[in-house]
Amino acid sequence: DTGVSQDPRHKITKRGQNVTFRCDPISEHNRLYWYRQTLGQGPEFLTYFQNEAQLEKSRLLSDRFSAERPKGSFSTLEIQRTEQGDSAMYLCASSSPREEQYFGPGTRLTVT
Amino acid sequence: KNEVEQSPQNLTAQEGEFITINCSYSVGISALHWLQQHPGGGIVSLFMLSSGKKKHGRLIATINIQEKHSSLHITASHPRDSAVYICAARLIQGAQKLVFGQGTRLTINP
Numbered sequence: 001d002t003g004v005s006q007d008p009r010h011k012i013t014k015r016g017q018n019v020t021f022r023c024d025p026i027s028e029h030n031r032l033y034w035y036r037q038t039l040g041q042g043p044e045f046l047t048y049f050q051n052e053a054q055l056e057k058s059r060l061l062s063d064r065f066s067a068e069r070p071k072g073s074f075s076t077l078e079i080q081r082t083e084q085g086d087s088a089m090y091l092c093a094s095s096s097p098r099e100e101q102y103f104g105p106g107t108r109l110t111v112t
Numbered sequence: 113k114n115e116v117e118q119s120p121q122n123l124t125a126q127e128g129e130f131i132t133i134n135c136s137y138s139v140g141i142s143a144l145h146w147l148q149q150h151p152g153g154g155i156v157s158l159f160m161l162s163s164g165k166k167k168h169g170r171l172i173a174t175i176n177i178q179e180k181h182s183s184l185h186i187t188a189s190h191p192r193d194s195a196v197y198i199c200a201a202r203l204i205q206g207a208q209k210l211v212f213g214q215g216t217r218l219t220i221n222p
């Protein structure tokens with residue numbers, strides 16, 4: 001399978017715990033995006049990497065959120081001290097410059 | 113006002129009907145995407161277009177750059193077309209991130 005993969009697909013955690021999600025993009029894509037989608041809404045941009053450099057972050061990305069792409073391949077998104085408002089689908093997408101973005105299956109986070 | 117607006121938000125139709133979903137945007141774009149999302153969350157890209165019209169099977173997407181408007185049409189709709197359809201504007205500047213509409217939930221009844 002050469003598509004975008006995300007792990008885990010589902011995560012249930014208690015409020016206050018830390019969680020980490022992983023995204024493996026399509027191997028030749030140098031651009032990687034994280035989006036968040038709450039129930040009944042369209043996705044919203046969180047952050048963007050070009051190779052290993054994080055070039056843009058949304059205001060939605062509070063200081064409890066951190067994302068990395070250490071070798072310009074896979075990326076991780078960590079949420080510290082989770083809150084119930086963090087419950088959402090976290091989507092990863094990758095692309096080449098000026099090409100369409102390909103989405104992973106998403107990680108559904110539920111904070112109880 | 114959202115930068116990308118879709119209408120209608122919900123659409124129910126009978127099998128075989130011609131479906132139109134509209135998308136208007138207020139930002140400068142390099143391309144407009146139409147995406148399909150099934151229950152469970154996975155998003156599939158249907159079209160990326162920057163001008164004119166594209167067709168794939170029973171799906172047709174059009175864009176009018178001057179009017180900042182795009183439409184997705186489904187001919188001979190089928191219950192398996194039931195999904196959420198999302199338009200997303202790819203911004204010209206910077207990251208070329210996508211700005212999404214809120215989605216149109218389409219239900220096709222047999």
